[in-house]
Amino acid sequence: MTIKTGDKLPNIELTVMTDNGPKPLNTDDIFNEKKVLLFALPGAFTPTCSAAHLPGYLAFYNAIKAKGVDTIACLATNDAFVMGAWGQAQNVGDKILMLADGNAEFTRAVGLSIDRSEANMGVRSQRYAMIVEDGIVAQLNIEVSPKFEVSDALTMLNLL
Numbered sequence: 001m002t003i004k005t006g007d008k009l010p011n012i013e014l015t016v017m018t019d020n021g022p023k024p025l026n027t028d029d030i031f032n033e034k035k036v037l038l039f040a041l042p043g044a045f046t047p048t049c050s051a052a053h054l055p056g057y058l059a060f061y062n063a064i065k066a067k068g069v070d071t072i073a074c075l076a077t078n079d080a081f082v083m084g085a086w087g088q089a090q091n092v093g094d095k096i097l098m099l100a101d102g103n104a105e106f107t108r109a110v111g112l113s114i115d116r117s118e119a120n121m122g123v124r125s126q127r128y129a130m131i132v133e134d135g136i137v138a139q140l141n142i143e144v145s146p147k148f149e150v151s152d153a154l155t156m157l158n159l160l
Helices: 027-031 047-059 061-066 080-089 105-109 153-159
Strands: 013-018 021-026 035-041 071-076 096-100 113-115 123-125 128-133 136-142
Touching (some): 013 027, 013 080, 021 080, 035 047, 035 153, 047 061, 047 096, 047 153, 061 071, 061 153, 071 080, 080 096, 105 123, 128 153, 136 153
Parallel strands (some): 035 071
Antiparallel strands (some): 013 021, 035 128, 128 136
């Protein structure tokens, strides 16, 4: 079942890359008592994700933060090493929290996985964005595959 507006996010362990290697990070620590704009995508280094989705959030970073967002987070079903390398390649710095959901545990728990086995990609995340306030989904925009129209930074900025 797909998560919806008003639902609490599940308590799941994700991973981030640090200077000392991969570090587990619990979703409660990411989302509770904060306003978070999370966007998720099928994979790091993929065409739309690298050319438009992630760069859009970097371009609108200041405007999003000015709307009271504590954290902008990017989630993909890649491992922490890939997410860390992608963040470096995109010059993310500390602006966007690059979350690795390597086993798709969070993605499956919120009902937003998609099987891309036909493209030799395995289980991936659907493309979506959500505004989360104190661990509760306040807004959820899910793309109708393969579109990129409702989870972009400008659309989400206008919803804040």
